[in-house]
Amino acid sequence: MDTFKIAVIPGDGIGPEVIDEGVKIMKKAAELDGRLHLEFTYFPWGCEFYLKNGKMMDEDGIEQLKSYDAIYLGAVGYPGVPDHISLWDLLLKIRKEFDQYVNIRPITLLNGAPCPITGGNKENIDMLFIRENSEGEYAGAGDWLFKGKPEEVVLQTGVFSRKGTERIIRYAFETASKAGKTLTSISKGNALNYSMVFWDQVFEQVSKEYPRVQTYSYLVDAAAMYMIKDPARFEVVVTSNLFGDILTDLGAALGGGMGLAAGANINPEKMFPSMFEPIHGSAPDIAGKGIANPLAAIWSASQLFDFIGFNDIGENLLSCIEKTLEEKRVLTPDLGGSASTSEVGTRVAEILTEMTIAQSSVAFTVEQ
Numbered sequence: 366m367d368t369f370k371i372a373v374i375p376g377d378g379i380g381p382e383v384i385d386e387g388v389k390i391m392k393k394a395a396e397l398d399g400r401l402h403l404e405f406t407y408f409p410w411g412c413e414f415y416l417k418n419g420k421m422m423d424e425d426g427i428e429q430l431k432s433y434d435a436i437y438l439g440a441v442g443y444p445g446v447p448d449h450i451s452l453w454d455l456l457l458k459i460r461k462e463f464d465q466y467v468n469i470r471p472i473t474l475l476n477g478a479p480c481p482i483t484g485g486n487k488e489n490i491d492m493l494f495i496r497e498n499s500e501g502e503y504a505g506a507g508d509w510l511f512k513g514k515p516e517e518v519v520l521q522t523g524v525f526s527r528k529g530t531e532r533i534i535r536y537a538f539e540t541a542s543k544a545g546k547t548l549t550s551i552s553k554g555n556a557l558n559y560s561m562v563f564w565d566q567v568f569e570q571v572s573k574e575y576p577r578v579q580t581y582s583y584l585v586d587a588a589a590m591y592m593i594k595d596p597a598r599f600e601v602v603v604t605s606n607l608f609g610d611i612l613t614d615l616g617a618a619l620g621g622g623m624g625l626a627a628g629a630n631i632n633p634e635k636m637f638p639s640m641f642e643p644i645h646g647s648a649p650d651i652a653g654k655g656i657a658n659p660l661a662a663i664w665s666a667s668q669l670f671d672f673i674g675f676n677d678i679g680e681n682l683l684s685c686i687e688k689t690l691e692e693k694r695v696l697t698p699d700l701g702g703s704a705s706t707s708e709v710g711t712r713v714a715e716i717l718t719e720m721t722i723a724q725s726s727v728a729f730t731v732e733q
Contacts, residue, residue, distance in 0.1 A: 378647025380439025386710030477690030496609025624658030
């Protein structure tokens with residue numbers, strides 16, 4: 366039996382509430398499957414930790430996390446702590462220190478999920494966004510000159526290295542090639558005459574190594590429009606840090622709302638742990654009320670199983686989420702229901718148990 370060590374950072378706001386349900390589902394999945402054992406270790410880092418200690422995580426926090434196979438994060442951010450501190454001193458620090466340069470955001474409208482556009486369904490809203498996650502517009506490079514003076518100037522510098530740009534584009538081509546899907550690059554080369562022209566050139570260069578992958582390239586503003594008017598044209602998408610951040614939230618709206626938005630921060634070489642998180646944020650307005658939607662956290666757990674090599678468990682969890690949505694009996698208020706966070710998690714666990722028993726019965730019958 367394989368053992369995997371999972372570092373759990375519940376974080377802020379609704380983070381602990383949804384992470385509890387995700388951990389519950391992961392434990393149930395491992396128990397039902399029998400091929401793996403999961404060991405969970407909790408870390409109390411986040412904004413509350415910052416208000417008590419003046420820092421978002423322990424000084425040696427990165428060193429503490431290095432020995433884990435994966436990190437499961439709830440949410441970062443809360444009133445009273447500036448956003449740039451909560452983000453840069455925990456979430457982005459982990460992403461950068463562990464070279465989690467691939468951000469994966471599935472945008473799939475599962476059956477039963479609400480969609481704000483007419484005619485939206487699982488067949489025409491099924492995208493996989495691959496976002497550069499380590500540099501670009503979020504490199505943190507720049508300066509603030511002449512603060513408070515009339516000549517005050519702020520410089521925010523996007524950093525696009527050959528290594529960083531080529532590796533994310535190559536990763537996207539590999540993903541599209543294996544899946545037999547198209548690959549769309551999204552940039553803004555007409556206006557950003559250095560960074561995005563460079564991005565477009567690297568995309569064109571790498572594309573020559575994958576002649577069987579059909580490619581498209583859109584400006585980011587046109588892509589935003591087409592995501593609404595014709596989402597079916599997008600299958601696998603690769604884009605920069607900033608554009609990916611913005612467009613995937615648009616995608617979350619298409620896919621049923623932020624309560625169904627999952628994300629993975631991947632170090633493909635597995636030299637460092639990868640991190641999995643629902644991306645809805647800490648939602649302080651509903652924290653502590655027990656009504657936060659845990660399905661994004663469970664979807665993130667599905668991604669975690671995919672990454673450690675148990676894709677069948679990941680697929681089962683996704684099917685359980687979909688069945689929960691289709692039943693429409695146990696849903697949180699954001700999806701039109703009246704159930705609590707824990708009730709939704711319990712229902713997903715029940716469906717997973719039923720599914721596993723049914724699959725085992727079929728397998729036994731085939732063997733007989």
